[in-house]
Amino acid sequence: MRLPLRHAFASAILLIATQAAFAQASRTVFLEDLTWTELRDQIQAGKTTILIPIGGTEQSGPDVALGKHNARVKVLSQRIAEGLGNALVAPVIAYVPEGSYAPPTSHMRFPGTITVPDDVFEKTLESAANSFRIHGFRNIVFLGDHGGYQNDIRRAVAQLNKAWSGSAARAFVPTEYYGTSSDGYAKILRQRGYRDDEIGTHAGLGDTSLLLALAPQMVREDRLRRGPKLGPADGVYGGDPRRSTAELGRLGTDAIVSRTIAAVRNETAGR
Secondary structure (H helix, E strand, O other), X not given: OHHHHHHHHHHHHHXXXXXXXXXXXXXXXXXXXXXXXXXXXHHHOOOOEEEEEEOOOOOOOXXXXXXXXXXXXXXXXXXXXXXXXXXXEOOOEOOEXXXXXXXXXXXXXXXXXXXXXXXXXXXXXXXXHHHHHHOXXXXXXXXXXXXXXHHHHHHHHHHHHHHOOOOOXXXXXXXXHXXXXXXXXXXXXXXXXXXXXXXXEEOOHHHXXXXXXXXXXXXXXXXXXXXXXXXXXXXXXXXXXXXXXXXXXXHHHHHHHHHXXXXXXXXXXXX
Protein backbone atom coordinates (compact mmCIF):
# COMPACT_ATOMS: atom_id res chain seq x y z
CA MET A 1 0.00 0.00 0.00
CA ARG A 2 2.88 2.39 0.60
CA LEU A 3 3.86 2.89 -3.06
CA PRO A 4 0.37 3.83 -4.29
CA LEU A 5 -0.06 6.17 -1.33
CA ARG A 6 3.22 7.85 -2.16
CA HIS A 7 2.15 8.25 -5.77
CA ALA A 8 -1.22 9.68 -4.76
CA PHE A 9 0.44 12.12 -2.38
CA ALA A 10 2.93 13.23 -5.03
CA SER A 11 0.13 13.68 -7.56
CA ALA A 12 -1.84 15.78 -5.11
CA ILE A 13 1.17 18.01 -4.42
CA LEU A 14 1.79 18.42 -8.17
CA LEU A 15 -1.86 19.33 -8.76
CA ILE A 16 -1.82 21.92 -5.99
CA ALA A 17 1.42 23.44 -7.30
CA THR A 18 0.04 23.57 -10.86
CA GLN A 19 -3.17 25.23 -9.73
CA ALA A 20 -1.20 27.76 -7.67
CA ALA A 21 1.03 28.61 -10.64
CA PHE A 22 -1.99 29.00 -12.90
CA ALA A 23 -3.71 31.28 -10.39
CA GLN A 24 -0.57 33.40 -10.05
CA ALA A 25 -0.20 33.72 -13.83
CA SER A 26 -3.84 34.69 -14.36
CA ARG A 27 -3.77 37.19 -11.49
CA THR A 28 -0.79 39.35 -12.52
CA VAL A 29 -0.95 41.91 -15.30
CA PHE A 30 2.81 42.42 -15.40
CA LEU A 31 4.44 40.83 -18.44
CA GLU A 32 7.77 40.41 -16.66
CA ASP A 33 6.13 38.18 -14.02
CA LEU A 34 4.92 35.68 -16.64
CA THR A 35 6.73 32.85 -18.39
CA TRP A 36 6.73 32.91 -22.16
CA THR A 37 4.19 30.07 -22.35
CA GLU A 38 1.88 31.81 -19.89
CA LEU A 39 2.12 34.97 -21.98
CA ARG A 40 1.45 33.06 -25.21
CA ASP A 41 -1.68 31.52 -23.70
CA GLN A 42 -2.97 34.86 -22.42
CA ILE A 43 -2.51 36.48 -25.83
CA GLN A 44 -4.34 33.60 -27.47
CA ALA A 45 -7.12 34.01 -24.91
CA GLY A 46 -7.63 37.65 -25.94
CA LYS A 47 -5.19 39.79 -23.97
CA THR A 48 -3.94 41.63 -27.03
CA THR A 49 -3.49 45.10 -25.52
CA ILE A 50 -0.10 45.97 -24.04
CA LEU A 51 0.53 49.09 -21.99
CA ILE A 52 4.07 50.46 -22.21
CA PRO A 53 4.64 52.61 -19.11
CA ILE A 54 7.24 55.35 -19.51
CA GLY A 55 8.68 56.97 -16.41
CA GLY A 56 12.00 58.73 -16.00
CA THR A 57 14.79 59.04 -13.46
CA GLU A 58 14.99 62.65 -12.38
CA GLN A 59 15.17 64.94 -9.38
CA SER A 60 11.90 66.09 -7.80
CA GLY A 61 13.19 68.23 -4.98
CA PRO A 62 14.98 67.14 -1.80
CA ASP A 63 11.99 65.28 -0.35
CA VAL A 64 10.90 63.06 -3.28
CA ALA A 65 12.89 60.05 -4.51
CA LEU A 66 14.44 60.04 -7.97
CA GLY A 67 12.24 57.19 -9.21
CA LYS A 68 8.96 59.09 -8.77
CA HIS A 69 7.81 58.74 -12.36
CA ASN A 70 8.78 55.06 -12.56
CA ALA A 71 6.87 54.12 -9.41
CA ARG A 72 3.87 56.23 -10.34
CA VAL A 73 3.43 54.99 -13.88
CA LYS A 74 3.86 51.34 -12.85
CA VAL A 75 1.07 51.43 -10.27
CA LEU A 76 -1.23 53.47 -12.49
CA SER A 77 -0.60 51.15 -15.46
CA GLN A 78 -1.43 48.17 -13.28
CA ARG A 79 -4.75 49.68 -12.26
CA ILE A 80 -5.56 50.67 -15.84
CA ALA A 81 -4.76 47.15 -17.12
CA GLU A 82 -6.87 45.55 -14.40
CA GLY A 83 -9.74 47.87 -15.26
CA LEU A 84 -9.49 47.08 -18.97
CA GLY A 85 -9.45 43.34 -18.38
CA ASN A 86 -7.73 42.47 -21.67
CA ALA A 87 -4.41 44.26 -21.14
CA LEU A 88 -0.95 43.52 -19.80
CA VAL A 89 1.79 45.88 -18.62
CA ALA A 90 5.30 45.97 -20.10
CA PRO A 91 8.39 46.78 -18.00
CA VAL A 92 8.73 50.48 -17.17
CA ILE A 93 11.03 52.50 -19.43
CA ALA A 94 13.12 54.46 -16.94
CA TYR A 95 15.77 56.02 -19.25
CA VAL A 96 14.30 59.06 -21.00
CA PRO A 97 15.36 62.48 -22.35
CA GLU A 98 16.05 64.80 -19.40
CA GLY A 99 18.22 67.51 -20.96
CA SER A 100 21.84 67.79 -21.98
CA TYR A 101 24.90 66.69 -20.00
CA ALA A 102 27.43 68.84 -21.89
CA PRO A 103 26.78 71.28 -20.35
CA PRO A 104 24.13 70.02 -17.88
CA THR A 105 20.68 71.53 -18.49
CA SER A 106 17.20 71.09 -17.00
CA HIS A 107 17.06 68.31 -14.37
CA MET A 108 20.56 67.17 -15.31
CA ARG A 109 21.84 69.95 -13.08
CA PHE A 110 20.86 67.78 -10.10
CA PRO A 111 22.65 64.51 -9.13
CA GLY A 112 20.82 61.30 -9.96
CA THR A 113 18.99 62.44 -13.07
CA ILE A 114 19.66 60.21 -16.10
CA THR A 115 19.22 61.37 -19.69
CA VAL A 116 19.30 59.81 -23.16
CA PRO A 117 19.12 61.51 -26.59
CA ASP A 118 15.68 61.94 -28.13
CA ASP A 119 16.45 59.75 -31.13
CA VAL A 120 17.68 56.91 -28.90
CA PHE A 121 14.53 57.18 -26.80
CA GLU A 122 12.25 57.12 -29.84
CA LYS A 123 14.06 54.09 -31.29
CA THR A 124 13.68 52.31 -27.96
CA LEU A 125 9.92 52.89 -28.03
CA GLU A 126 9.70 51.70 -31.63
CA SER A 127 11.77 48.59 -30.91
CA ALA A 128 9.64 47.66 -27.91
CA ALA A 129 6.43 48.14 -29.89
CA ASN A 130 7.69 46.05 -32.81
CA SER A 131 8.66 43.29 -30.38
CA PHE A 132 5.15 43.21 -28.96
CA ARG A 133 3.52 43.29 -32.39
CA ILE A 134 5.29 40.20 -33.68
CA HIS A 135 4.25 38.30 -30.56
CA GLY A 136 0.56 38.94 -31.16
CA PHE A 137 -0.35 42.19 -29.45
CA ARG A 138 -2.67 44.36 -31.53
CA ASN A 139 -3.03 47.50 -29.41
CA ILE A 140 0.26 49.00 -28.25
CA VAL A 141 -0.48 51.80 -25.81
CA PHE A 142 2.17 54.25 -24.58
CA LEU A 143 1.58 55.84 -21.17
CA GLY A 144 4.09 58.64 -20.59
CA ASP A 145 4.23 60.05 -17.06
CA HIS A 146 6.55 63.00 -17.77
CA GLY A 147 5.82 66.04 -19.89
CA GLY A 148 9.26 66.47 -21.41
CA TYR A 149 9.05 63.60 -23.90
CA GLN A 150 5.40 63.68 -25.01
CA ASN A 151 6.36 64.87 -28.51
CA ASP A 152 8.91 62.05 -28.77
CA ILE A 153 6.17 59.52 -28.04
CA ARG A 154 3.89 61.05 -30.65
CA ARG A 155 6.65 60.90 -33.27
CA ALA A 156 7.34 57.24 -32.44
CA VAL A 157 3.63 56.40 -32.68
CA ALA A 158 3.34 58.11 -36.07
CA GLN A 159 6.36 56.20 -37.37
CA LEU A 160 5.03 52.88 -36.10
CA ASN A 161 1.56 53.30 -37.59
CA LYS A 162 3.10 54.32 -40.91
CA ALA A 163 5.24 51.17 -40.90
CA TRP A 164 2.30 49.00 -39.81
CA SER A 165 -0.12 50.35 -42.42
CA GLY A 166 -2.44 47.57 -43.54
CA SER A 167 -1.70 45.32 -40.56
CA ALA A 168 -3.94 44.49 -37.59
CA ALA A 169 -1.68 46.27 -35.10
CA ARG A 170 -1.86 49.89 -34.04
CA ALA A 171 0.08 52.11 -31.64
CA PHE A 172 -1.39 55.07 -29.83
CA VAL A 173 -0.87 57.40 -26.89
CA PRO A 174 -4.06 58.40 -25.04
CA THR A 175 -3.81 62.11 -24.26
CA GLU A 176 -6.06 61.56 -21.23
CA TYR A 177 -3.26 59.91 -19.25
CA TYR A 178 -0.76 62.76 -19.13
CA GLY A 179 -3.44 65.43 -19.56
CA THR A 180 -5.24 64.27 -16.43
CA SER A 181 -2.06 63.93 -14.37
CA SER A 182 -1.04 67.52 -15.18
CA ASP A 183 -3.62 70.14 -16.20
CA GLY A 184 -6.59 67.92 -15.36
CA TYR A 185 -5.39 67.27 -11.83
CA ALA A 186 -4.47 70.91 -11.30
CA LYS A 187 -8.06 71.81 -12.18
CA ILE A 188 -9.37 69.33 -9.61
CA LEU A 189 -7.14 70.89 -6.95
CA ARG A 190 -8.18 74.44 -7.88
CA GLN A 191 -11.81 73.44 -7.42
CA ARG A 192 -10.92 72.55 -3.82
CA GLY A 193 -9.34 75.92 -3.11
CA TYR A 194 -5.64 75.28 -3.81
CA ARG A 195 -3.73 77.97 -5.69
CA ASP A 196 -1.44 77.48 -8.67
CA ASP A 197 1.54 78.77 -6.66
CA GLU A 198 0.98 75.83 -4.30
CA ILE A 199 0.02 73.17 -6.84
CA GLY A 200 3.12 73.85 -8.95
CA THR A 201 4.34 72.31 -12.18
CA HIS A 202 7.08 70.06 -10.79
CA ALA A 203 7.56 68.64 -7.27
CA GLY A 204 4.84 70.90 -5.86
CA LEU A 205 1.68 69.95 -4.01
CA GLY A 206 0.14 68.21 -7.02
CA ASP A 207 3.15 66.08 -7.90
CA THR A 208 3.87 65.14 -4.30
CA SER A 209 0.26 64.30 -3.44
CA LEU A 210 0.04 61.88 -6.38
CA LEU A 211 3.13 60.07 -5.12
CA LEU A 212 1.84 59.96 -1.53
CA ALA A 213 -1.25 58.17 -2.85
CA LEU A 214 0.75 55.59 -4.81
CA ALA A 215 4.18 55.12 -3.20
CA PRO A 216 4.32 57.04 0.09
CA GLN A 217 7.66 55.46 1.05
CA MET A 218 9.27 57.58 -1.68
CA VAL A 219 8.37 60.87 0.04
CA ARG A 220 10.43 62.15 2.98
CA GLU A 221 7.25 63.36 4.64
CA ASP A 222 8.57 64.35 8.09
CA ARG A 223 11.24 66.57 6.59
CA LEU A 224 8.78 67.90 4.04
CA ARG A 225 6.39 69.16 6.74
CA ARG A 226 9.11 70.80 8.84
CA GLY A 227 11.14 72.37 6.07
CA PRO A 228 11.01 75.87 4.55
CA LYS A 229 9.28 76.75 1.29
CA LEU A 230 11.35 75.35 -1.56
CA GLY A 231 12.09 76.86 -4.96
CA PRO A 232 13.84 76.27 -8.30
CA ALA A 233 17.28 76.06 -6.69
CA ASP A 234 15.94 73.06 -4.73
CA GLY A 235 14.33 71.48 -7.81
CA VAL A 236 10.76 72.56 -6.98
CA TYR A 237 9.10 74.61 -9.72
CA GLY A 238 6.19 76.95 -9.14
CA GLY A 239 4.69 75.22 -6.13
CA ASP A 240 4.80 74.37 -2.45
CA PRO A 241 4.49 70.68 -1.49
CA ARG A 242 4.19 71.12 2.27
CA ARG A 243 0.41 70.57 2.40
CA SER A 244 0.50 67.50 0.14
CA THR A 245 -1.62 64.53 1.26
CA ALA A 246 -2.46 61.05 0.04
CA GLU A 247 -6.17 61.97 0.12
CA LEU A 248 -5.57 64.77 -2.37
CA GLY A 249 -3.45 62.43 -4.44
CA ARG A 250 -6.23 59.86 -4.69
CA LEU A 251 -8.47 62.45 -6.33
CA GLY A 252 -5.90 62.62 -9.11
CA THR A 253 -5.07 58.93 -9.39
CA ASP A 254 -8.74 57.92 -9.59
CA ALA A 255 -9.29 60.44 -12.38
CA ILE A 256 -6.18 59.33 -14.30
CA VAL A 257 -7.19 55.67 -14.16
CA SER A 258 -10.87 56.12 -15.05
CA ARG A 259 -10.27 58.58 -17.88
CA THR A 260 -7.46 56.55 -19.40
CA ILE A 261 -9.50 53.33 -19.29
CA ALA A 262 -12.35 55.11 -21.09
CA ALA A 263 -9.96 56.51 -23.70
CA VAL A 264 -8.32 53.15 -24.42
CA ARG A 265 -11.68 51.41 -24.68
CA ASN A 266 -12.91 54.07 -27.07
CA GLU A 267 -9.74 53.79 -29.18
CA THR A 268 -9.87 50.00 -29.38
CA ALA A 269 -13.63 49.56 -29.83
CA GLY A 270 -14.33 47.30 -32.77
CA ARG A 271 -10.69 46.39 -33.34
